[in-house]
Every structure is written in structure tokens, then in C-alpha cells.
Amino acid sequence: MTGPLLDVTDLHVTFALKDRTVHAVNGVSLSVRRGETLAVIGESGSGKTVTSRAVMGLLSPAARVAGSAVLLGTELIGLTEAQLREHRGRDIAMIFQDPAGSLNPTMKIGRQVTEAVRMHLPLDQAAARARALELLDLVQVPSPRARYDDYPHQFSGGMRQRVMIAIALACGPQLLIADEATTALDVTTQAQIMDLLMDLQDELDMSMIMISHDMGLAATYADRVMVMYAGRVVEHAATERLYRHVRMPYTRALLDAVPRLEREPHSLFATIGGRPPDLTALPPGCTFAPRCPRVQDRCRAERPELTEHETGHHWACFSPWPDERR
Numbered sequence: 523m524t525g526p527l528l529d530v531t532d533l534h535v536t537f538a539l540k541d542r543t544v545h546a547v548n549g550v551s552l553s554v555r556r557g558e559t560l561a562v563i564g565e566s567g568s569g570k571t572v573t574s575r576a577v578m579g580l581l582s583p584a585a586r587v588a589g590s591a592v593l594l595g596t597e598l599i600g601l602t603e604a605q606l607r608e609h610r611g612r613d614i615a616m617i618f619q620d621p622a623g624s625l626n627p628t629m630k631i632g633r634q635v636t637e638a639v640r641m642h643l644p645l646d647q648a649a650a651r652a653r654a655l656e657l658l659d660l661v662q663v664p665s666p667r668a669r670y671d672d673y674p675h676q677f678s679g680g681m682r683q684r685v686m687i688a689i690a691l692a693c694g695p696q697l698l699i700a701d702e703a704t705t706a707l708d709v710t711t712q713a714q715i716m717d718l719l720m721d722l723q724d725e726l727d728m729s730m731i732m733i734s735h736d737m738g739l740a741a742t743y744a745d746r747v748m749v750m751y752a753g754r755v756v757e758h759a760a761t762e763r764l765y766r767h768v769r770m771p772y773t774r775a776l777l778d779a780v781p782r783l784e785r786e787p788h789s790l791f792a793t794i795g796g797r798p799p800d801l802t803a804l805p806p807g808c809t810f811a812p813r814c815p816r817v818q819d820r821c822r823a824e825r826p827e828l829t830e831h832e833t834g835h836h837w838a839c840f841s842p843w844p845d846e847r848r
């Protein structure tokens with residue numbers, strides 16, 4: 523099959539509260555090609571998780587979702603829960619930040635993997651157990667046979683995340699969404715898990731969406747980077763292009779906040795100050811205007827659309843930084 527694996531167009535998600543509406547995702551379009559890793563980057567609250575959960579059909583009933591998400595030729599938005607279950611796990615799977623919270627603390631590790639296998643594949647208990655052991659081996663849990671009957675609390679954070687990856691891989695999904703999957707881990711374990719994901723992606727010929735607030739992580743592991751702010755995509759390009767020719771002021775601020783060896787890490791708020799906008803009362807113009815060092819009158823009145831200004835490089839900004847090689 524040609525064309526992208528996943529094609530999301532003009533996705534909107536709102537949550538109706540008692541007296542106001544949260545505009546969490548405001549017209550996101552993205553596509554994921556076969557075998558590639560797309561990083562979705564942005565501060566906390568920028569709509570990364572809601573975007574991916576909308577695609578997976580995993581939002582609360584309070585969410586109103588509009589737009590399109592076509593996976594392998596099938597429109598996912600509007601499918602019933604039963605129809606979505608056909609795709610979840612088999613075509614598309616997700617891992618989250620908190621492996622402890624996602625595993626059942628009272629059930630043995632091995633059984634949790636076996637049940638994930640049986641949920642999707644018509645295997646008997648013995649065959650499913652054998653498959654679970656293979657999966658635990660694949661994600662490099664040492665001595666899977668010996669660890670099969672351990673409980674989650676007997677595993678470290680990194681090992682629990684390996685188990686979550688094994689569960690996500692149970693039916694060989696074509697797309698894996700990793701939502702801050704290494705954020706809770708120490709730096710060394712984070713690198714081990716990211717390397718594992720990259721190896722698995724190669725070995726299993728999967729595509730990946732890697733959701734993170736960490737521009738440094740995206741630089742190391744992603745083929746393309748999409749930056750989100752207040753539920754919109756504000757800059758998007760191939761990784762190398764984005765890092766060398768960053769144009770949009772918010773992306774630039776994110777990059778400046780990445781710790782470098784030669785200087786102390788800056789927090790984003792220290793770099794640019796201010797907070798993301800209130801999603802229940804979005805301003806008419808550019809949502810970054812109150813924090814932007816390059817703001818002009820036009821920015822407050824009119825909203826910049828995401829536009830392909832240079833081949834393969836999209837940004838939404840009226841007054842981008844000049845293109846200086848970083």
C-alpha cells in the first residue's frame with residue numbers, strides 16, 4: 523500500500539465544562555509514513571495526549587471530536603467502541619508515561635502479557651504463554667521464564683516500561699504511539715528504552731509517534747518533528763531541518779531551553795516567561811503573542827495559518843526568526 527499509514531486532517535477536540543468549553547485540539551493535521559518516527563513536541567497542556575487519544579478513540583465521553591483520522595484506509599473518527607477495538611492493538615497501540623499505573627499491581631507480569639496476547643489473537647493458553655515469553659525476550663527482560671511470575675512491584679521502572687512495550691507489541695501493531703514513555707525514567711534508563719524502541723521499530727517495521735516535551739529527545743530519535751502550542755501545530759519539518767533552520771519563535775524558545783553541556787539548563791519559563799493561554803478563552807490572533815519576543819500588531823488581530831513556506835518546512839508565524847544556521 524502506498525500513501526501514509528495514518529493521515530489526520532483538521533482534528534478538533536473540545537471538552538464541554540459546566541459554563542465553558544476547553545478547546546484542547548484546534549485543527550491538527552499530521553501524517554505518519556511507514557517506518558518513520560514522528561515526534562510531537564510541546565509544553566504540558568499543548569494537546570499532544572488528547573490528539574493521540576482522539577485517534578485511538580480513548581477519550582472520555584465528554585470529549586467532542588471532529589475531523590478525520592484515516593488509518594490504513596479506514597476512517598477512525600466516529601467508529602463505535604467495538605469497531606475501534608478491531609484496530610487497537612492490532613494496527614495501532616499506545617504506551618504511556620506511567621508504567622506502574624498501567625499495569626495491574628495484583629497480577630503477575632507474565633499473565634498480564636499473556637492476557638494481552640489472548641485478547642487479540644486466537645491462541646490457547648499455552649501458545650499465548652509462549653508468545654508472551656517471546657515478547658518479554660524481545661523487549662529484553664532478562665530471564666523471562668524466571669520473571670514471568672513476578673508482580674509489577676518486583677520490577678524497576680525501566681523494566682515495567684519494557685513490560686508495557688511487550689503488551690503494546692502483543693499483536694504486532696503497525697503504529698506505536700509512545701506518549702512521554704520515558705519521561706518518568708532516569709536519563710540512563712530513558713536512553714535504554716528509547717534505543718530499544720528504535721531497534722524494535724526497525725526489526726518489526728513499525729512506524730512510531732513519539733510524544734514528548736523534550737526537544738533534545740526528539741533531535742536524537744525522530745525523523746520529523748511537529749511542534750504543538752495551544753492545540754495547534756506551529757512548526758513542522760524534518761528533524762535536521764527544524765533544528766538547523768528553526769523559524770517559529772516558540773520552537774526557538776523550546777530549543778533554547780534544551781540543556782546543553784556548555785551551560786546550565788534553562789527552564790522554558792525562564793527562557794520566554796509567561797504561561798500557555800487559557801484554552802477556554804483563546805485569543806483571536808496568534809496564541810503565542812503574549813509571550814513572543816517578535817510580536818507585532820498583526821499577530822494579536824489575525825491568526826497565522828500553518829503554511830509550507832519552504833519545501834518540507836511548515837510554520838505558523840507572521841514574523842519568523844531569520845534563517846540562521848544554528
Ligand SMILES: Nc1ncnc2c1ncn2[C@@H]1O[C@H](COP(=O)(O)OP(=O)(O)O)[C@@H](O)[C@H]1O
Pocket residue numbers: 537544546564565566567568569570571572573582584801
Ligand atoms: N477530560 C478533560 N476535560 C477537560 N479538559 C481536558 C480533559 N482532558 C484534557 N483536557 C485539557 O486539554 C488540554 C490538552 O491536554 P493534553 O493533550 O493532555 O496536553 P499534553 O499532552 O500536551 O500535555 C489541557 O488543557 C487539558 O487540561
Ligand code: SF4
Pocket residue numbers: 770771772808809810811812814815816817818821826838839840841842
Ligand atoms: S505570529 Fe507573531 S506573535 Fe505569533 S509567533 Fe509569530 S511573531 Fe510571534
Ligand SMILES: [Mg+2]
Pocket residue numbers: 570571572701702
Ligand atoms: Mg500528555
